[in-house]
Amino acid sequence: MRNLIALSACCLVIGTVGAADPVVPPVKGVPNIRPNLAAAAAAEKANLEKDGKPAEAKPADKPKYVPPQRKNAAASAAAQREDEARAEAELSDKIAQRLAEMRANQAARLAAAEKNRKQKAAKVVAEEVAAKAPPPRAYGTHWSYEGESGPANWSRINSDWAKCASGTRQSPIDIRDGMKVDLEQIAFDYRPSGFNVTDNGHTVQVMVGPGNYLSVAGRTYELQQFHFHRPAEERVNGKGFEMVVHLVHKDPEGKLAVLALLLERGKPQPTIQTVWNNLPLEKGDTATPTIVLDPNDLLPQRRDYYTFMGSLTTPPCTEGVLWLVMKEPVQASPAQLALFSRLYPFNARPIQASSGRMIKESN
Ligand SMILES: [Zn+2]
Numbered sequence: 001m002r003n004l005i006a007l008s009a010c011c012l013v014i015g016t017v018g019a020a021d022p023v024v025p026p027v028k029g030v031p032n033i034r035p036n037l038a039a040a041a042a043a044e045k046a047n048l049e050k051d052g053k054p055a056e057a058k059p060a061d062k063p064k065y066v067p068p069q070r071k072n073a074a075a076s077a078a079a080q081r082e083d084e085a086r087a088e089a090e091l092s093d094k095i096a097q098r099l100a101e102m103r104a105n106q107a108a109r110l111a112a113a114e115k116n117r118k119q120k121a122a123k124v125v126a127e128e129v130a131a132k133a134p135p136p137r138a139y140g141t142h143w144s145y146e147g148e149s150g151p152a153n154w155s156r157i158n159s160d161w162a163k164c165a166s167g168t169r170q171s172p173i174d175i176r177d178g179m180k181v182d183l184e185q186i187a188f189d190y191r192p193s194g195f196n197v198t199d200n201g202h203t204v205q206v207m208v209g210p211g212n213y214l215s216v217a218g219r220t221y222e223l224q225q226f227h228f229h230r231p232a233e234e235r236v237n238g239k240g241f242e243m244v245v246h247l248v249h250k251d252p253e254g255k256l257a258v259l260a261l262l263l264e265r266g267k268p269q270p271t272i273q274t275v276w277n278n279l280p281l282e283k284g285d286t287a288t289p290t291i292v293l294d295p296n297d298l299l300p301q302r303r304d305y306y307t308f309m310g311s312l313t314t315p316p317c318t319e320g321v322l323w324l325v326m327k328e329p330v331q332a333s334p335a336q337l338a339l340f341s342r343l344y345p346f347n348a349r350p351i352q353a354s355s356g357r358m359i360k361e362s363n
Pocket of ligand 1: 229
């Protein structure tokens with residue numbers, strides 16, 4: 001019995017070792033020793049009562065005689081010891097089994113905790129690696145002037161359009177604080193040319209035949225195309241304009257120069273009317289008229305201008321573009337302005353930071 005009590009105590013101690021350990025339930029099927037003892041005592045008493053008659057006197061020459069009641073008592077005690085020994089053995093087995101189970105559970109819990117710790121560590125490492133790695137490349141091509149695909153998100157739509165967000169020489173700008181100097185005149189060498197008109201989904205664009213040049217600051221650029229924005233993207237000392245025409249030129253090295261003609265409400269503009277007369281019926285379509293168009297007819301009388309470095313005002317927002325903004329606005333009739341607004345009520349990029357760039361203007 002002392003062994004049993006010691007084992008039970010041991011079991012209780014182990015069972016309360018870890019705070020996370022569940023309370024050890026009573027071991028099923030383990031006999032309670034105290035009732036067994038009581039039962040054994042009761043059985044012995046019953047035996048005594050059953051066989052309790054006074055023993056008959058026997059002759060003394062029968063030395064091996066054992067009184068029946070004492071014989072029964074001895075047998076009962078032996079049986080009790082046997083029961084106790086069996087119970088003790090069974091209990092020992094069950095306690096050992098329970099201990100093994102508890103150790104296995106504890107080992108499993110420790111293993112799970114270690115696995116969890118390793119997984120967390122691996123996750124942290126993966127996150128650190130991801131933070132150092134460049135963001136995944138984007139290949140979108142759809143952009144617009146508002147909403148999800150609007151100017152604030154252009155740089156995220158396509159990785160090649162990063163300059164739209166990161167550039168420091170972006171266009172358009174509010175033209176102010178120009179340095180008044182004797183700017184050389186822009187030399188225009190324009191001529192009547194074949195053209196076609198495309199509604200490209202962002203604006204109306206006019207491709208012009210070859211042989212139209214503009215020279216400034218020692219470089220000669222050839223006119224590629226012109227297109228329209230409503231309202232004008234540029235501002236001058238905070239003042240906005242109804243529309244603007246951008247004439248895009250390129251030199252043999254691929255450098256760009258954009259001439260901007262600000263449009264204000266006034267008399268009809270014949271070249272703009274020629275373009276409107278030849279608009280394609282569907283977006284994405286191109287109309288190819290058989291007449292010619294002279295870009296000279298778009299220019300204002302006075303040739304004073306502002307000049308500064310900037311960018312394309314549409315994705316990919318490429319920088320290194322020479323901007324030439326004519327000071328004198330060009331007039332267009334209310335009907336001509338209204339016609340464009342039916343196609344493109346708003347297709348202007350917001351004003352960009354000047355970031356201290358130099359602006360020169362004609363005296
Ligand atoms: Zn433009």
